[in-house]
Amino acid sequence: MAVETRTGTGTQAPALEGMPLLGSLFDLKADSLGTYLRAQQRHGDVVRITAGPPGLRTVLHCIFSAEGAQQVLASESANFRKDNAFYQEVRDSFGNGLLTSQDEDYLRQRRLVQPLFTKRRVDGYASAVATETRAVVAAWEQAPGSVIDVGEEMMQLALRAVTRILFGIDVDATVDVVDRCFPVITDYVLRRGYSPANIPRTWPTPGNKRAATAMDELYAVCDGIISERRGGAAARGDDLLSLLAAATSADDLEFDAAELRDQVLIFLLAGHETTATSLAFSLHLLARHPEQQARAREEVSRVLGGRPPEAADLDRLPYLMQVLKEAMRLYPAAPVIGRSAVAATEVGGHTVPAGANVILAPWVTHRHPRYWPDPDRFDPDRFTPEAEAGRPRYAWFPFGGGPRACIGQHFSMLESVVALAMILRSYAFEAVDTEVPVSAGITLRVDGPMRCRIRALAD
Known part of the structure; x- marks a missing residue:
């Protein structure tokens, strides 16, 4: 495939200062999101960061502007591939699904899956989300001391919702396995993905064995449900797995069992952790800002009254949508996006060389003072239609963008708005923990409690 690039006469990007031999290795390990913020504040929108000893050193070319993000994800996306070591670790653990596949594999999978994510189809999942939220x-009502951890609660809610939509009635047993196995596997991916060198996965070390056991258990549950769906009356269900099992197109054969498992694992990974993060921070931010909480609740009560929310209500709850978008600006579920450059390209006046590890950081771009005045302040009115029209398209990109934009973004927004509306109608929130430490994992990781005191509201 020919790749169109603009090398121009770009200069080498400025480098973030680091240790003489190890560069910024320890800074990235201790606080990668803070390191990226510091790089942008000191050196601008294209910055080199080196990490690791000579011979095992990684050089990251970090791009922080909205215009640069658009170039990497959209206008020159063919030149920036998911070929780095981190994505390979995700593939090796969670399969070659839509998140990780490339080229013809990706195009074939997208053609098969796309009809299952039309707006009309996704809107039909609102009732499943409402069931789990209820x-x-x-x-x-039984919360000890009327205090809950919204991070933990929203993780459970999002996991149960996506499991119900994927598998139908097979919720409880599957949730238990995913809840137990996912943290083991994701921690394993992170350790290997950010290490300058790894031992083979087949060596019988304690870490390898723990991860292999978790993967075997997770795969077995998925394979068992897939086998049931592909035989007998179960295959005629309307859960997402049944639809995936029956998916065909004019140009492609159906998914085989292994490919189905890959898609299911990626949907479980991307479909619950990301939405849980957006829901948890929306609630926590509202708990810290009572005026905005009251305004959101008033809108919900006025629009819904006592009835359950429906997909059509997304357009009728504009302020609640603004709250969600502002939470996703401050706490993007995918805070860092990696790519590998195929050919040398000029970005923002600097040359990104062929083969470079490229980092986009929504965490930084979403706080860029060029697009976001007083960027650390929670202000849902940043997302009125007029305000959105005045910013570059990629000043806010929590779902990525371009041809690899998240296929589930409408589902995530639907789930979040339905759940938030039902929760705010039932409870008032007051933050117990006002600061919540976070770090970059496969998705944004919450490294501390997100406790809120809740008060039941009269119907």
Whole structure:
């Protein structure tokens, strides 16, 4: 495939200062998001960061502007591939699904999956989200001391919702396995993905064995449900797995069992952690800002009254949508996006060489003072239609962008708005933990409690 590039006469990007032999290795390990912010504040929108000893050194070319993000993800996306070591670790653990596949594999998978993510199809999942949210809201009546951890609660809600939509009635057993196995596997991916050198996965070390056991258990559950869906009456269900199992197109054969498992694992990974992060921080930010919380609740009460929310209500709840978008600006579920440059390219006046490891950081771009005045302040009115029209397209890109934009972004927004509306109608929130430490994992990781005191509201 020919790749169109603009090398121009770009200069070498400025480098972030680091240790003489190890560069910024320890800074990135201790606080990668803070390191990227510091790089942009000191050196601008294209910065080199080196990490690791000579011979094992990694050089990151970090691009922080909205215009640069658009170039990498959209206008010159063919020149920036998912070929880095981190994505390979994700492939090796969670399969070659839509998140990680490339070239013809990706195009074939996208053609098969796209019809299952039309707006009309996704809108039909609102009732499943409402069912799981109703159960969570009811359980909070028994919360000790009327205090809950919204991070943990939203992780459970999002996991149960995506599991119900994927598997139908097979919720409880599957949630238990995913809840137990996912943290083991994701921690393993992170350790290997950011290490300058790794031993083979087949060596019988404690870490390898723990990860292999977790993967075997997770794969077995998925394979068992897939086998049921591909035989008998179960295959005629309307859960997402049944639809995936039956998916065909004019140009492609159907998914085989291994490919189905890959898609299911990626949907589980991308479909619950990202939405849980957006929901948790929306609630926590509202808990810290009572005026905005009251405004959002008033809108929900006025629009919905006592009825359950529906997909059509997304357009009728504009302020709630603004709250969600502002939470996703401050706490993007995918805070860092990696690519590998195929050919030398000029970005922002600097040359990104062929083969370079390229980092986009929504965490930084979403705080860029050029697009976001007083960037650390929570202000949902940044997302009125007029305000959005005045910013570059990629000043806000929590779902990525271009041809590899997240296929589930409408589902994520639908789930979040439906859940937030039901929760705010039932409870008022006051933050117990006002600061929440975070770090970059496969998705944004919460490294501390997100406790809120809740008060039940009259119907």
